[in-house]
Ligand code: HEC
Ligand code: HEC
Ligand code: HEC
Ligand code: HEC
Ligand code: HEC
Ligand code: HEC
Ligand code: HEC
Ligand code: HEC
Ligand code: HEC
């Protein structure tokens with residue numbers, strides 16, 4: 475970095491090509507000549523400032539007459555990537571290095587001279603260079619993620635390297651919560667502040683507490699709603715088929731909505747009467763989110779204190795005992811259940 479500042483200073487101070495002239499000749503004259511014939515290299519809108527007056531910083535004359543018959547009149551002062559690391563921090567030493575950067579051949583993306591793209595990205599790339607090499611299936615998916623669909627790949631990925639899998643810019647959950655630390659209003663929906671949900675509640679759903687958001691969500695697009703890895707209803711009522719709740723049953727026992735009586739499929743029961751089944755059966759099965767929050771909630775068993783019922787913030791007053799519990803909601807007055815069968 476210090477070198478970079480030095481060169482910047484020298485650019486501003488001008489006259490530095492003399493200082494760096496490898497042969498000590500009056501490079502200013504040579505520079506003028508270089509530009510006479512090679513002006514196309516510096517024709518891009520974005521210039522590598524060191525190239526403007528500093529051909530000799532990277533190209534050393536071998537002393538032969540130029541232009542000549544072979545290509546031996548100049549040699550690069552160092553190989554890739556060292557020629558760039560003279561002034562820039564290294565780009566390929568972290569644990570996860572983006573494949574095209576691994577061999578240090580920076581020219582697969584950058585031009586050392588000038589470009590019509592910012593960040594000296596080669597002029598033959600389009601504006602979002604990532605999608606020139608990567609095709610992400612987003613268009614025909616059931617749900618998609620705005621920043622990925624919009625081509626903002628670098629909101630999440632570093633183009634060079636990272637300490638984290640998938641060359642993402644920060645720790646996985648931190649990355650997601652970087653944006654989901656505020657509520658987001660889209661055209662048709664209100665997405666709550668997930669970071670607040672997690673920090674303000676006592677019970678956090680285990681896969682978040684011990685794992686990553688991407689255990690359940692895909693980062694770009696998905697075949698299911700909410701970027702989930704399995705089917706899950708978005709409405710408050712849906713037919714009580716296992717398939718409709720496939721997502722939860724990737725990890726939990728689906729018998730909780732198929733058996734009207736059980737002693738093992740769930741603890742939400744009155745004696746052997748399955749209260750999950752009671753709430754989720756027939757064509758008007760309730761969504762799990764009428765009681766649970768998939769991320770975190772104030773009560774045990776990630777039971778919410780208020781849930782959205784239409785536009786109403788419906789209270790859920792839940793209480794738990796060793797062998798059961800009670801619940802008073804907008805749906806019904808306080809009702810108790812006990813697993814003890816006597
Ligand atoms: C009179 C026109 C002319 C001038 C002046 C000129 N070049 Fe060139 N340059 C060419 C031509 C033609 C080629 C392609 C043929 C060749 O390689 O010699 C070329 C090729 C090159 C190459 C690639 C081939 C190699 O030898 O590595 C480099 C690098 C280069 N020039 C740098 C420079 C620099 C630096 C200057 C100023 C010191 C300069 N040129 C001045 C015409 C010119
Ligand atoms: C920061 C280092 C750097 C500076 C400064 C620089 N070049 Fe280059 N130049 C390179 C590298 C590296 C290559 C080889 C490119 C590649 O591998 O594709 C190159 C290639 C070239 C070529 C070969 C043709 C091409 O497009 O690849 C020419 C000609 C050339 N440079 C001329 C110049 C001239 C003239 C200047 C000054 C105006 C200059 N360079 C300044 C690094 C530099
Ligand atoms: C002699 C010092 C020097 C060398 C060698 C050098 N650079 Fe630079 N580079 C600079 C300076 C100075 C800047 C301008 C400061 C900045 O934008 O951070 C810069 C800026 C850049 C930028 C950012 C441009 C922007 O608009 O953000 C890229 C990309 C870059 N250099 C790539 C390279 C690559 C690739 C190489 C190797 C071929 C290289 N540099 C070699 C000094 C150098
Ligand atoms: C896969 C394409 C790709 C390759 C290969 C690549 N870069 Fe970059 N580089 C980028 C992109 C994209 C940006 C713009 C990043 C931004 O806007 O923050 C960038 C930005 C930069 C910058 C300016 C910002 C910064 O991070 O300092 C420098 C310097 C740079 N690259 C140097 C290099 C060097 C040196 C190499 C070779 C070791 C290299 N790059 C290889 C894509 C690439
Ligand atoms: C020059 C072609 C090229 C460009 C441009 C390019 N990539 Fe890649 N990228 C590759 C290749 C090749 C791989 C390795 C094969 C693969 O995983 O698809 C890769 C791998 C990846 C991976 C997987 C890394 C891992 O460790 O799992 C990510 C993420 C990625 N690229 C993101 C990006 C982003 C973001 C950009 C734009 C800044 C970008 N790529 C630009 C060629 C490219
Ligand atoms: C919201 C953050 C985010 C955005 C925006 C994003 N990605 Fe990703 N991407 C990720 C995460 C997280 C992974 C998975 C990393 C892991 O766990 O291995 C990933 C994985 C990848 C992979 C590895 C293979 C795969 O397909 O899963 C590629 C390639 C990739 N992304 C490219 C891109 C490109 C290109 C864009 C822009 C069009 C983009 N990403 C936008 C977060 C994002
Ligand atoms: C750069 C900001 C940004 C980052 C980083 C980000 N998101 Fe998002 N996310 C958004 C925005 C904006 C929306 C709302 C727009 C939309 O509908 O996609 C959204 C929506 C969502 C949705 C709802 C999608 C739907 O179809 O209803 C989920 C789920 C989601 N993000 C999960 C994640 C996960 C998991 C991560 C980490 C891998 C993450 N987000 C990282 C900006 C971000
Ligand atoms: C155990 C699986 C799981 C994990 C892990 C998980 N989520 Fe979710 N997420 C869900 C489910 C299920 C939904 C749909 C909730 C609903 O509709 O009630 C969802 C919805 C979302 C939404 C959209 C909210 C809305 O109301 O539309 C966002 C944003 C989101 N998750 C972000 C995250 C972030 C950020 C993380 C990591 C901190 C994360 N999720 C971890 C299961 C999970
Ligand atoms: C990726 C696996 C996974 C998915 C998908 C998943 N869970 Fe979980 N869930 C767990 C794990 C692991 C635990 C903690 C161990 C346990 O109690 O089974 C847990 C705990 C729970 C608990 C609390 C149990 C307790 O004893 O505190 C509830 C309630 C719950 N999950 C509901 C859901 C709902 C509703 C869905 C679907 C929206 C869902 N889970 C999706 C893995 C998952």
Ligand code: HEC
Nearest residue numbers: 719722726739740741742753760761762764765775798799
């Ligand atoms: C009417 C409210 C309600 C609905 C709807 C609901 N649950 Fe529950 N769930 C509970 C209660 C209350 C408990 C705590 C039972 C106990 O331990 O006393 C519970 C506990 C759980 C547990 C912990 C293990 C167990 O079964 O005791 C899981 C897992 C679970 N629910 C998943 C789901 C899934 C998946 C859905 C949607 C298919 C769902 N729940 C729908 C109220 C509900």
